[in-house]
Amino acid sequence: MKVLSIFGTRPEAIKMGPVVKAVEQTVGLTSLVCVTAQHREMLDQVLDVFDIVPDYDLDIMQAGQTLTGITTKAIEGLERVLVEASPDIVLVHGDTTTTFAGALAAFYQKIPVGHVEAGLRTFDKYQPFPEEMNRSLTGRLADFHFAPTETARQHLLNEGIADASIFVTGNTVIDALSATISDDYCFSLNTLNTIDYDRHKVISMTAHRRENLGKPLEEICEAVLEIVNTNKDVIVVYSVHLNPKVQEVAKRILGDHERIHLVPPLELKDMHNLLNRSYLVLTDSGGLQEEVPSMGKPVLVLRNVTERPEGVEAGTLKLVGTSKEKIIETTHLLLSDKSAYDKMATAVNPYGDGKASQRIAEHILNKA
Ligand code: UD1
Ligand code: UDP
Numbered sequence: 001m002k003v004l005s006i007f008g009t010r011p012e013a014i015k016m017g018p019v020v021k022a023v024e025q026t027v028g029l030t031s032l033v034c035v036t037a038q039h040r041e042m043l044d045q046v047l048d049v050f051d052i053v054p055d056y057d058l059d060i061m062q063a064g065q066t067l068t069g070i071t072t073k074a075i076e077g078l079e080r081v082l083v084e085a086s087p088d089i090v091l092v093h094g095d096t097t098t099t100f101a102g103a104l105a106a107f108y109q110k111i112p113v114g115h116v117e118a119g120l121r122t123f124d125k126y127q128p129f130p131e132e133m134n135r136s137l138t139g140r141l142a143d144f145h146f147a148p149t150e151t152a153r154q155h156l157l158n159e160g161i162a163d164a165s166i167f168v169t170g171n172t173v174i175d176a177l178s179a180t181i182s183d184d185y186c187f188s189l190n191t192l193n194t195i196d197y198d199r200h201k202v203i204s205m206t207a208h209r210r211e212n213l214g215k216p217l218e219e220i221c222e223a224v225l226e227i228v229n230t231n232k233d234v235i236v237v238y239s240v241h242l243n244p245k246v247q248e249v250a251k252r253i254l255g256d257h258e259r260i261h262l263v264p265p266l267e268l269k270d271m272h273n274l275l276n277r278s279y280l281v282l283t284d285s286g287g288l289q290e291e292v293p294s295m296g297k298p299v300l301v302l303r304n305v306t307e308r309p310e311g312v313e314a315g316t317l318k319l320v321g322t323s324k325e326k327i328i329e330t331t332h333l334l335l336s337d338k339s340a341y342d343k344m345a346t347a348v349n350p351y352g353d354g355k356a357s358q359r360i361a362e363h364i365l366n367k368a
Pocket of ligand 2: 010011014206239240264265266267268269271272284285286287288291
C-alpha cells in the first residue's frame, strides 16, 4: 500500500517526521513524501533532522505570500503529483493551508485521506485564522481521523463523523520530543551556550500568528521590553519567525538590548532544550502548547482562544491574550510569586505515550 504524506510548514514536518519514519518501518506500507514547501528554510531544517528526502517538492514559497497564492499553487502542483504517484492513501497533518489543499487535491482524485491531529477546535471561525477553518474543512474531506485526545474525538463525533473512522492515537509531537532533550545538551547556536540558566530567569518566546500581526505583535513586544527593563535577572530569547512582518516588529522594538536575544529559527533540538531550560515561555504557537506542558514550565499563551484546552485544564497553560498590560501583569506575578509559579510549573503530558506514529501506521495497514 502506497502512503503519500503531504506537508509544507515547520510544525507539520516536526509532527509528520515520526509518522513518515513509522510508515517506512511498517511491512506492507510504502512511504512517499511530497512537500509543498509553503515554508522553505524552516521546513528544510526539519527535513534534515529526520533525514527525510522528499520524493516530490513543489517549492511554492514566496516572500509575503497570500492565502490564495498558497492554496492555488499547492492544489495545482499536487494534482500532478497525485496523478503520477497514484497513492492508495494520502496523509495530511493539522491545520495549515497546505493541509487543506492536500486534502482537497486528494478528494478531487478520489484518493482516501487520513488526517493526523484531527478534531481540535476553538469553534471560532477567525481564531486561529485561517487554521480553525482549514482543520474543520479537512475533517469534512478526510476518511480516517487520527485524533490526539479523547476531547478531539468527541468534537468529531459531535460533527457526525462515524466513530469507526476515528482513532485516538496521542499527538505525534510527543514521539519527536523523547529523542531531543538531554541534561548535558550542547547547543548548536553558541549564543545559547553562553547563557547562565541558573543565575538568570530565561523567558523563551515565539510569536507569529496571522491574527497577531500588526498591533497585537507590537503590544507583545512592548510588554516584553518592559518586563526585561524592570527585572534585571531576566533574559529573553525570542526565536523570530522568518515572516518579514514578524522580523520588522521584533527588530524595531526588541533589537539592541543586552538581555534580549533575537535568534533565527532554531534547529529542533536547540529549541526543545532551550524550552526545557527556560523559566517560563511566552508563545502564540500551537505546537509549543503541546510540548512545554510535559517539561513543567509555565506557558503564557498570547491568544484569546485555544484549540488545545488540555494544558489549560491541567494548569500549565494560561491564556493571556495580546494586551500589553495583561502580559506584563501575568508575567510579573510568575517572576515574583513563587507559589503562583509553582502552581503552574507542574509537568503534565495530556498528549500520549510517544507511540502515536506507530499506531497511525498500524491503523493504516489494518483499516485503510
Ligand atoms: C504558517 C501556517 C500556520 C503555522 C505556521 C507555522 C498557514 C496559512 N499558516 O504560517 O498555520 O502556524 O506556518 O510556522 O498555513 N518565510 C520564509 N521562510 C520560511 C518560512 C516562512 O521566508 O522558511 C516567510 C515568507 O516570507 C512567507 C512568510 O514567512 O511568505 C509567511 O509564511 P506562511 O507559511 O504564509 O505563514 P506562516 O505565518 O508561516
Ligand atoms: N520550533 C523550532 N524552532 C524554533 C521555533 C519553534 O524547532 O525556532 C518548533 C517548536 O518546538 C514546535 C514547532 O516548531 O515543535 C512549532 O512550530 P510553529 O511555532 O512554527 O507553528 P505552530 O505550532 O504555531 O503551528
